[in-house]
Amino acid sequence: MNEPAPRRGRGRPAVLTRERIVAAAIEILDAEGLDALTMRRLGTRLGVAAMSLYRHLPNRDAVLAAAVDHLFAEAVIDLDAATPWPEALARFADSYRRMLLGHPHAVPLLATHPVDIDLGLELLAGLLDRFEAAGIPRQAALTAIQSVAVYVLGHALAQVGTPPGTRPAAEGDAAAVAFYDQWFEAGLRAMVAGFERELGQGH
Amino acid sequence: MNEPAPRRGRGRPAVLTRERIVAAAIEILDAEGLDALTMRRLGTRLGVAAMSLYRHLPNRDAVLAAAVDHLFAEAVIDLDAATPWPEALARFADSYRRMLLGHPHAVPLLATHPVDIDLGLELLAGLLDRFEAAGIPRQAALTAIQSVAVYVLGHALAQVGTPPGTRPAAEGDAAAVAFYDQWFEAGLRAMVAGFERELGQGH
DNA sequence: CTATTTTGTGTACGACGTAAGCTTACAACG
DNA sequence: CGTTGTAAGCTTACGTCGTACACAAAATAG
Structure with a gap:
């Protein structure tokens, strides 16, 4: 459903990526804590409207889950x-x-x-x-x-x-x-x- | 600050108690989960407006903390x-x-x-x-x-x-x-x- | 140039926590 | 009894949240 085929070429070029979003989420998390990690703030930090994030992740919880996976990979x-x-x-x-x-x-x-x-x-x-x-x-x-x-x-x-x-x-x-x-x-x-x-x- | 002296007699009689609130909070928690434990719902369950709860506990987090203490006591x-x-x-x-x-x-x-x-x-x-x-x-x-x-x-x-x-x-x-x-x-x-x-x- | 496709945007809704001020229901006192 | 003081509960309102929905923009394919 999300990020299905990066069928390149067609459509408006993406300024956002799952990776960029997750990275920004972790930055906010580290700097300001979990409560500060709102969709609007995350959007602002990426220079984008909050709703744009939903093109790449289905909801806030998915952002958190992605951040978890990313962080855990740090521990290998x-x-x-x-x-x-x-x-x-x-x-x-x-x-x-x-x-x-x-x-x-x-x-x-x-x-x-x-x-x-x-x-x-x-x-x-x-x-x-x-x-x-x-x-x-x-x-x-x-x-x-x-x-x-x-x-x-x-x-x-x-x-x-x-x-x-x-x-x-x-x-x-x-x-x-x-x-x-x-x-x-x-x-x-x-x-x-x-x-x-x-x-x-x-x- | 809260629940200071139960200087009984004076004032409108209390329908709410810290204990009643905490008990209701745990019931909601068990039945519907943490997200369902909102001040409004808690009030409704106790037959009271949400804001009334603030006479007994300073904020939502205090409700949660009180529930934690109560639950932990179960484990003795x-x-x-x-x-x-x-x-x-x-x-x-x-x-x-x-x-x-x-x-x-x-x-x-x-x-x-x-x-x-x-x-x-x-x-x-x-x-x-x-x-x-x-x-x-x-x-x-x-x-x-x-x-x-x-x-x-x-x-x-x-x-x-x-x-x-x-x-x-x-x-x-x-x-x-x-x-x-x-x-x-x-x-x-x-x-x-x-x-x-x-x-x-x-x- | 036009159609198609993908990405980002604007607006809006309902729910949340809670601040401030008001009302209600008692006991105490005259 | 009426008045007053006081504690408890209520109403309203504000700012913020997640996110549904319809739309605008930006690229390629023909």
């Missing part, structure tokens, strides 16, 4: 084929977390709009391979990966959802960041160690 | 003083998850609006005691508890955020429910086992 890592799965899993967690903290206003979005499932599997293929190489059944591998992913997302939600004025940050940001870093590491270590014990640590 | 458990902490932790996770799945439309809300911190600590006091009884430092206990809480929330987000038509549910709901149950158990077991190994399982 490439893994040396020699990396054992527990380390690969931890590296994925770090990378995912880094992406989330790099776009704090987008975290509630990622939490609410699950990434497209096929895209997700594609992006995680390299990680899945590390499990397969250790002879771990695909289902068990997916469980471990998803459990970690879910932990990382939940943790990021807690971190960005707590206005930095509140409790645990006695002083400035540095202390709060350290607090969350340590917490993150501890939970991640526990979970990975638990799976390691259950699945055998490879080869 | 009381623990036998003999329960070892790993079991207590797992029971908390189950209880928390049960509450979340009992209010699927509220899950994104819980994800976005962190529960009031003092209320949270109060509700978790019993659980914290189980760690203290095993001689585990408070900070380590909090890390473990919060890690589990964050995992549970993330998992619930994944479960309720995936429209049941999509991938893993080959048949109906039962299969999907079983899928998520098994995943949940596996991740939880891994994390609790990991903390057990790290903290010692309590003399």
Whole structure:
């Protein structure tokens, strides 16, 4: 339906692209937050009327979903084929977390709009391979990966959802960041160690 | 500021209460979802004009925050003083998850609006005691508890955020429910086992 | 030049959150 | 009893949102 065949040539030339729209959406998100990401603002930023966006995406929610997919792609890592799965899993967690903290206003979005499932599997293929190489059944591998992913997302939600004025940050940001870093590491270590014990640590 | 002193007697008698409002909000949430929870609808359901609600709560967000606190209180458990902490932790996770799945439309809300911190600590006091009884430092206990809480929330987000038509549910709901149950158990077991190994399982 | 096709625009509608000022229904006091 | 004070609820109104619909503009194909 949308963006069907780019049958080039005919018709008024497009000043808008799905990609340009998504990029602008993420910029607004990062700069001003989710509430500021309105169709009108997005249009203004692209030098276009709000309604023009609807030629490329069916509604606001589709803009958000596209932004989610784009952001998730930022979290991919490439893994040396020699990396054992527990380390690969931890590296994925770090990378995912880094992406989330790099776009704090987008975290509630990622939490609410699950990434497209096929895209997700594609992006995680390299990680899945590390499990397969250790002879771990695909289902068990997916469980471990998803459990970690879910932990990382939940943790990021807690971190960005707590206005930095509140409790645990006695002083400035540095202390709060350290607090969350340590917490993150501890939970991640526990979970990975638990799976390691259950699945055998490879080869 | 709001609901200051219920200096009874004077003035027009109140047909509205904070509690009645919060209860109605949760009913709407459960029945029709977050988007349906508007001030006008909430007013209608209580037989009152939308603006009347503002006598009791400063704005819509306060309604949501109050609903969050109320829901979280549903998840408390009381623990036998003999329960070892790993079991207590797992029971908390189950209880928390049960509450979340009992209010699927509220899950994104819980994800976005962190529960009031003092209320949270109060509700978790019993659980914290189980760690203290095993001689585990408070900070380590909090890390473990919060890690589990964050995992549970993330998992619930994944479960309720995936429209049941999509991938893993080959048949109906039962299969999907079983899928998520098994995943949940596996991740939880891994994390609790990991903390057990790290903290010692309590003399 | 005309027809066709695609993209962007203008206008309009209904719903939202909520600010401001008004009305209503009580208790207290004379 | 009437008057007054006060808290609760109501009416109206404003600005903003997403988006349906009909139209204008800008290119190519014949």
